[in-house]
Amino acid sequence: MKIIILLLIAITIVFKQAPKSQACDVYAAKRAIPPRIFYEQTIDGNNQPVLITRFLHNKIGIFASEVAKCYFNVIAPNAMYAGAGIFGVIFEIYLAYKLVLWKKWYILIILLLLPFAPFFNIFENQIYYMHKLFALFGLAVFAIKK
Amino acid sequence: MKTVIANKSYLLVAIVLLAFFLRFWQLGQNPPGLYVDEVSLGYNAYSILKTAHDEYGNFMPLVFRSLNTYNPALSVYTLVPSIAAFQLNEFAVRFPSALAGTLTVLLTYFLTYHLFKKRNIAQVASLLLAISPWHLQFSRFYHEVNIMVFFSILGLVLLFYSFKKHYLVYLSAISFGIAANTFHGAKLWIPLFLFVILIFYNREIFKFGKKLIIALLILAVFSLPTILNFQNSLVRPNSVSIFKEKKPQETFISGYLSHFSPNFLFMQGDFMGRHAVPGMGELYIFELPLILIGLFNLVRQKNRTAKFLLAWFLIAPIPAALAAPTPHAGRALVFLPLWQIIAAFGAYSLWQIKIAKYTKSIALVLLALVAIYNIATYFHLYYKHYSKEKAPDWSDGHKQMVQYIGQVYNGYDSIAITKYYGYPYIYLLFYLKYDPVKYQPQSENKDAFDKFHFYSGVLPRTFGKTLVITTPQPNAQNVIKQIKMNNGDTVFVAQN
Numbered sequence: 133m134k135i136i137i138l139l140l141i142a143i144t145i146v147f148k149q150a151p152k153s154q155a156c157d158v159y160a161a162k163r164a165i166p167p168r169i170f171y172e173q174t175i176d177g178n179n180q181p182v183l184i185t186r187f188l189h190n191k192i193g194i195f196a197s198e199v200a201k202c203y204f205n206v207i208a209p210n211a212m213y214a215g216a217g218i219f220g221v222i223f224e225i226y227l228a229y230k231l232v233l234w235k236k237w238y239i240l241i242i243l244l245l246l247p248f249a250p251f252f253n254i255f256e257n258q259i260y261y262m263h264k265l266f267a268l269f270g271l272a273v274f275a276i277k278k
Numbered sequence: 279m280k281t282v283i284a285n286k287s288y289l290l291v292a293i294v295l296l297a298f299f300l301r302f303w304q305l306g307q308n309p310p311g312l313y314v315d316e317v318s319l320g321y322n323a324y325s326i327l328k329t330a331h332d333e334y335g336n337f338m339p340l341v342f343r344s345l346n347t348y349n350p351a352l353s354v355y356t357l358v359p360s361i362a363a364f365q366l367n368e369f370a371v372r373f374p375s376a377l378a379g380t381l382t383v384l385l386t387y388f389l390t391y392h393l394f395k396k397r398n399i400a401q402v403a404s405l406l407l408a409i410s411p412w413h414l415q416f417s418r419f420y421h422e423v424n425i426m427v428f429f430s431i432l433g434l435v436l437l438f439y440s441f442k443k444h445y446l447v448y449l450s451a452i453s454f455g456i457a458a459n460t461f462h463g464a465k466l467w468i469p470l471f472l473f474v475i476l477i478f479y480n481r482e483i484f485k486f487g488k489k490l491i492i493a494l495l496i497l498a499v500f501s502l503p504t505i506l507n508f509q510n511s512l513v514r515p516n517s518v519s520i521f522k523e524k525k526p527q528e529t530f531i532s533g534y535l536s537h538f539s540p541n542f543l544f545m546q547g548d549f550m551g552r553h554a555v556p557g558m559g560e561l562y563i564f565e566l567p568l569i570l571i572g573l574f575n576l577v578r579q580k581n582r583t584a585k586f587l588l589a590w591f592l593i594a595p596i597p598a599a600l601a602a603p604t605p606h607a608g609r610a611l612v613f614l615p616l617w618q619i620i621a622a623f624g625a626y627s628l629w630q631i632k633i634a635k636y637t638k639s640i641a642l643v644l645l646a647l648v649a650i651y652n653i654a655t656y657f658h659l660y661y662k663h664y665s666k667e668k669a670p671d672w673s674d675g676h677k678q679m680v681q682y683i684g685q686v687y688n689g690y691d692s693i694a695i696t697k698y699y700g701y702p703y704i705y706l707l708f709y710l711k712y713d714p715v716k717y718q719p720q721s722e723n724k725d726a727f728d729k730f731h732f733y734s735g736v737l738p739r740t741f742g743k744t745l746v747i748t749t750p751q752p753n754a755q756n757v758i759k760q761i762k763m764n765n766g767d768t769v770f771v772a773q774n
Contacts, residue, residue: 175666208535208538232574
């Protein structure tokens with residue numbers, strides 16, 4: 133019975149229809165810098181010391197925030213749900229928890245770095261399949277443990 | 279509680295003072311204008327104060343009719359003392375929320391201390407709440423949800439302390455009862471929250487005996503306003519419900535998960551201008567590692583405190599996910615102060631990790647640097663950018679429009695005002711401090727009162743010399759005054 137339930141869950145993960153991923157890459161991040169800097173520095177005005185303006189509104193900060201947005205788009209629970217369904221969300225989080233618990237840092241680092249790939253236009257359309265894969269790994273770990 | 283206060287309370291006092299300062303400083307000026315809901319609730323409170331009737335002439339209502347919807351009673355009654363003390367103005371309307379926010383910081387200390395029995399975790403949790411962008415945003419304008427969060431946390435703290443002093447259970451029931459009558463979402467949240475509390479603390483709760491029955495009776499009495507006005511109480515929830523959607527279950531799941539989106543929490547926040555500062559998440563990015571460590575350790579610990587906090591964590595987005603749009607920082611405010619408690623526990627867990635001292639020091643210095651940059655950026659964005667960028671979201675310009683009308687009122691026979699931005703009538707009532715006794719008989723007609731006429735599209739038929747207040751148009755004739763927002767943009771023009 134347990135095997136049948138696990139198989140059914142695996143089927144829902146595999147056959148969840150994945151949407152097309154949104155464009156969020158290094159070029160988009162670079163394009164976002166000049167208008168944001170111009171807009172933010174205009175609001176700050178000329179009366180503010182240049183040092184403060186540069187400290188709070190600079191290329192590095194804006195680029196980092198754009199990179200983070202792209203990265204978080206990929207690892208968000210909603211992205212997991214879109215790619216692998218609700219069971220996918222549960223088992224991906226379960227996998228991450230177990231990897232930390234077992235101190236499998238290298239695997240965890242790979243898992244955490246992979247979502248950067250679409251940012252460099254690598255696997256950009258395969259990112260939802262990555263969620264399916266991780267969810268299935270999580271399911272497998274759960275099946276073995278229980 | 280006395281011992282908690284007695285032992286090294288200086289830091290706690292400093293944290294509460296900081297919370298007070300951050301919530302009250304420039305409260306009337308930033309955000310830069312009163313949103314229409316604040317104005318409506320404020321004027322109704324003024325009307326109650328002066329006449330014991332709301333704007334429609336209902337005597338001490340249990341549910342307030344306001345702007346095509348119905349609001350829970352305490353959303354208005356909590357404003358009455360403040361308006362009595364400070365007159366009808368921005369500060370008076372926002373005062374209860376700022377005060378509730380400050381006191382929630384204090385309560386967070388007691389709640390966290392009760393849960394972990396560690397003073398440093400409690401101090402960090404209350405400090406994080408004191409500077410939280412999410413909590414500051416909702417403490418600096420009048421939103422009933424902030425009042426609800428305060429009373430529900432007060433109810434929880436009193437319940438925990440009632441395990442030793444049983445009589446406090448009555449006060450706890452009253453607090454939860456008040457919370458249930460402040461905000462629409464409370465009708466769902468308070469029973470859900472109480473259910474979770476009951477699951478984890480039933481052993482202590484059932485020890486109350488007869489006192490529990492009285493507490494339940496108190497809660498039943500507080501549910502009467504909703505029961506007696508059931509149809510009206512559902513107007514607002516029905517208008518935002520997801521059950522009108524084609525696939526409500528899918529909408530619910532994606533809405534639920536959206537509240538855990540890192541972009542919502544740490545990068546962009548709520549897309550509504552009133553709910554977040556552009557360029558900031560609802561939480562600080564430096565809290566992310568602390569929250570992850572805190573969550574991991576809570577899951578691993580498996581004690582009652584951990585299970586209770588995790589259950590709270592899982593149910594918090596439910597009321598918000600049943601409505602659209604999502605993620606919604608307001609309806610999900612019941613997450614607070616949970617995120618801060620988890621982050622504080624994460625910081626404590628990080629401190630306890632046995633690694634080389636210099637590694638720990640480097641990690642802490644890095645975290646502190648990110649935190650300083652993060653916090654400095656937030657306050658810069660809030661005080662320098664927010665009032666300019668989001669002025670339209672706060673209906674900035676309406677006050678200036680009414681002030682102008684006040685100056686020229688006697689020179690015209692009628693004044694026509696555009697309804698392009700929503701409900702100009704309530705701004706006139708509020709800023710003119712219009713006598714509720716005079717307004718109540720005219721209240722059913724929302725297109726005119728006194729010499730004011732409100733129009734959308736075609737100008738209404740008016741008599742005599744008419745002043746027209748409209749939106750700025752290119753090549754407009756007879757413009758006698760441009761009414762500007764604080765950021766310099768023109769929002770209205772006055773024409774003869």
